[in-house]
Amino acid sequence: xxxxxxxxxxxxxxxxxxxxxxxxxxxxxxxxxxxxxxxxxxxxxxxxxxxxxxxxxxxxxxxxxxxxxxxxxxxxxxxxxxxxxxxxxxxxxxxxxxxxxxxxxxxxxxxxxxxxxxxxxxxxxxxxxxxxxxxxxxxxxxxxxxxxxxxxxxxxxxxxxxxxxxxxxxxxxxxxxxx
Amino acid sequence: xxxxxxxxxxxxxxxxxxxxxxxxxxxxxxxxxxxxxxxxxxxxxxxxxxxxxxxxxxxxxxxxxxxxxxxxxxxxxxxxxxxxxxxxxxxxxxxxxxxxxxxxxxxxxxxxxxxxxxxxxxxxxxxxxxxxxxxxxxxxxxxxxxxxxxxxxxxxxxxxxxxxxxxxxxxxxxxxxxxxxxxxxxxxxxxxxxxxxxxxxxxxxxxxxxx
Numbered sequence: 001x002x003x004x005x006x007x008x009x010x011x012x013x014x015x016x017x018x019x020x021x022x023x024x025x026x027x028x029x030x031x032x033x034x035x036x037x038x039x040x041x042x043x044x045x046x047x048x049x050x051x052x053x054x055x056x057x058x059x060x061x062x063x064x065x066x067x068x069x070x071x072x073x074x075x076x077x078x079x080x081x082x083x084x085x086x087x088x089x090x091x092x093x094x095x096x097x098x099x100x101x102x103x104x105x106x107x108x109x110x111x112x113x114x115x116x117x118x119x120x121x122x123x124x125x126x127x128x129x130x131x132x133x134x135x136x137x138x139x140x141x142x143x144x145x146x147x148x149x150x151x152x153x154x155x156x157x158x159x160x161x162x163x164x165x166x167x168x169x170x171x172x173x174x175x176x177x178x179x
Numbered sequence: 180x181x182x183x184x185x186x187x188x189x190x191x192x193x194x195x196x197x198x199x200x201x202x203x204x205x206x207x208x209x210x211x212x213x214x215x216x217x218x219x220x221x222x223x224x225x226x227x228x229x230x231x232x233x234x235x236x237x238x239x240x241x242x243x244x245x246x247x248x249x250x251x252x253x254x255x256x257x258x259x260x261x262x263x264x265x266x267x268x269x270x271x272x273x274x275x276x277x278x279x280x281x282x283x284x285x286x287x288x289x290x291x292x293x294x295x296x297x298x299x300x301x302x303x304x305x306x307x308x309x310x311x312x313x314x315x316x317x318x319x320x321x322x323x324x325x326x327x328x329x330x331x332x333x334x335x336x337x338x339x340x341x342x343x344x345x346x347x348x349x350x351x352x353x354x355x356x357x358x359x360x361x362x363x364x365x366x367x368x369x370x371x372x373x374x375x376x377x378x379x380x381x382x383x384x385x386x387x388x389x390x
Binding site: 032035037039047055059073077080093094103173 | 185186187191192195196197198199200202203206210218220221222223226227228229230231234236238239242243245247250254259260268269270271272273298300
C-alpha cells in the first residue's frame with residue numbers, strides 16, 4: 001500500500017522521525033527523479049537537486065501545513081523551485097524561485113486537512129479527461145513537449161493535438177469555475 | 180480586475196515551464212489576483228499529481244545513504260528578499276528601491292519609463308508611468324508585450340484596465356492608451372528584447388491571449 005505522505009510529514013515534523021523520512025524518500029525520490037530527468041537534467045544533477053529538495057523537506061517540515069496543501073504538492077513545489085535555483089546558478093535561467101513562486105497569500109485555497117481534498121479533487125479532474133486528452137496534457141505539462149513534438153510522438157496531425165489540449169483545458173476551466 | 184492569464188498559462192507556470200520574464204509577470208498577476216491565485220494552487224496540485232503518477236526512475240542507493248548520514252547537519256537557509264511596499268512580491272529582489280525611487284526616464288513628462296535589469300536576454304522588463312489623464316500617441320507593437328497594471332488605470336479602444344489587469348498586445352494591436360484621471364498609472368511590462376522582435380513563438384503567445 002502507498003504510504004500516506006501527509007502522515008509521514010506529520011511524523012517528521014513532530015517527532016523528527018527518521019523512519020518516516022526514509023519511507024517518504026523511497027516513495028517520492030524516484031518520482032522527482034523522473035520529473036527532473038524529463039526536464040533534460042542528467043541523472044547526477046537530478047539527484048543533486050533531489051538531495052537539496054529533500055533536505056529542505058526535512059529542515060522545514062514544521063512549516064508544512066496540511067490545511068494549505070497536500071504533502072505531495074508541498075514537496076513537488078520545493079523540488080520545482082530547487083530545480084530553477086539550480087539552473088540559475090548554472091547561468092541557464094535568469095529568475096530565482098522567489099520571483100517565480102513567492103509565498104502566496106494565505107487566505108486562499110484552504111483545504112480539508114483530513115481528506116487530502118486537494119489531491120482527491122485533482123484526481124477527479126484528471127479522470128474527467130479522455131485517455132487521449134490526458135496523454136496530451138501529460139506530454140505538454142509534465143514532459144514539456146511542444147505541440148509538434150507531441151504530434152510526432154503520437155503520430156496524429158497537429159490540429160488533433162491542438163483540439164485535444166483545447167478540450168482538456170476547457171474541462172479544467174469549467175471545473176475551476178465551480179470549485 | 181477583468182483581464183487574466185489563461186488557464187493554460189496558469190498550468191504551465193505551475194508546471195515550472197515559464198521560467199523567464201514571462202513567468203515573472205504571470206507570478207506578479209497571481210500575487211495581485213485572489214481568483215487566479217486560487218486557481219493556480221489547484222494547478223500546482225494537478226502538476227504534483229502528474230509527477231506522482233509517473234512511473235518514476237530509480238535513484239542510486241548512495242543518494243539515500245548519503246542523505247540519511249547527514250540529515251541532522253545544519254544547512255544554510257537563503258534569506259528572502261526584503262519587503263518592498265507597493266510592489267508584487269516577485270519584483271522585490273529586482274526593484275528593492277521601490278516605485279517612488281525609480282530613476283524614470285523619458286522625453287515627455289506625460290510618459291516615462293524605467294527598464295529593470297532582469298538578466299533575461301530574451302525580454303525587457305519595463306515600468307511605465309503615464310501621468311493622470313495623459314494620452315499616449317497612437318501606436319502599434321513591433322513585437323509582443325504583456326502589461327500588468329500596478330497602480331491607477333488606463334483605457335484604449337478595447338477597454339479599460341485596472342490594477343492587476345494582465346494585458347497581451349502583439350503586432351496586430353494598434354491602440355492609443357489614455358491614463359485614468361484619478362492618479363498616475365504605473366504598469367510593469369515584459370516585451371520582446373529589441374534584438375529578437377519575433378521572439379515569442381505562437382505556441383507560447385497564444386496561451387497569453389487574455390480572456
